[in-house]
Amino acid sequence: MAQLGVPFKLQQCKLSHIQQTHPHTRYSFSHSLSPLPTFTTKPSRHAHPLSTLRSRTLVARCSSNKSDIMSQLELGKPDPKGKPHKRVNGIFWIILLNIAVFVADHFFQVNGIKALYLFHNWPAWYQFVTATFCHANWKHLSSNLFFLYIFGKLVEEEEGNFALWLSYILTGVGANLVSWLVLPRNTVSVGASGAVFGLFTISVLVKMSWDWRKILEVLILGQFVIEKVMEAAQASTSLSGTFRGGYALQSVNHIAHLSGALVGVLLVWLLSKVPSDPSDQ
Secondary structure (H helix, E strand, O other): OHHHHHHHHHHHHHHHHHHHHOOOOEEEEEOOOOOOOEEEEEOOOOOOHHHHHHHHHHHHHHHHHHHHHHHHHOOOOOOOOOOOOOOOOHHHHHHHHHHHHHHHHHOOOOOOHHHHOEEOOOOOOOHHHHHHHOOOOHHHHHHHHHHHHHHHHHHHHHHOHHHHHHHHHHHHHHHHHHHHHHOOOOEEEOOOHHHHHHHHHHHHHOOOOOOHHHHHHHHHHHHHHHHHHHHHHHHHHHHOOOEOOOEEEOOOOHHHHHHHHHHHHHHHHHHHHOOOOHHHO
């Protein structure tokens, strides 16, 4: 019975207003199993036309109050016609994995973490992947995580969790592969900068339009990203020089940045050639 409190008070509101306004009107309730009791009004022969009009106005006013109350009660219900909200999880797992590797490497100094770095003289196949989760110091990691969150979240919201992981891995591996082919043999590569530039390119291209405002936003954000990522990459110079028998940790890997962005462009171009499912259109 507690659930019928609002409708029942609403019916009392109707009845009290009409009874006070029209003493010559007969009222009868129709009892049913409906949660809202209804009543009908029958004007008597002596009812004034103006009184009838006022009665209808009061009923309409009470009905509008009921609709307002019901609309407030239904605010928490999801819109069946609205676009479903995509839950973002993948980018947080990528960020947590980067942080976990950094903590294990620099705080706990776990044996074997350095083997995840990409050594250019004789690299293991997995180092092209694992090096994207390793960083030289906190400033290097902090800057990459900031841009990973921004652009990774955009890619995941637009394309989904699997596309985010695929984009991160492919752009990071592509950047490390090009760096291994171009840079000297005594170089060690670490960092997610290549994947950051790849995700930045993908997030721009999937929403790109020939609107001058969009182009201006890309130019402003792009120059800021390039500047900040390269500043963070310069922080890795503290480990350059004599690292594990004469290896040099690349301070600013411009090759990785450029190749990661190019791999992102290539990935978007290849995906655009894949025919879409007619049911998704």
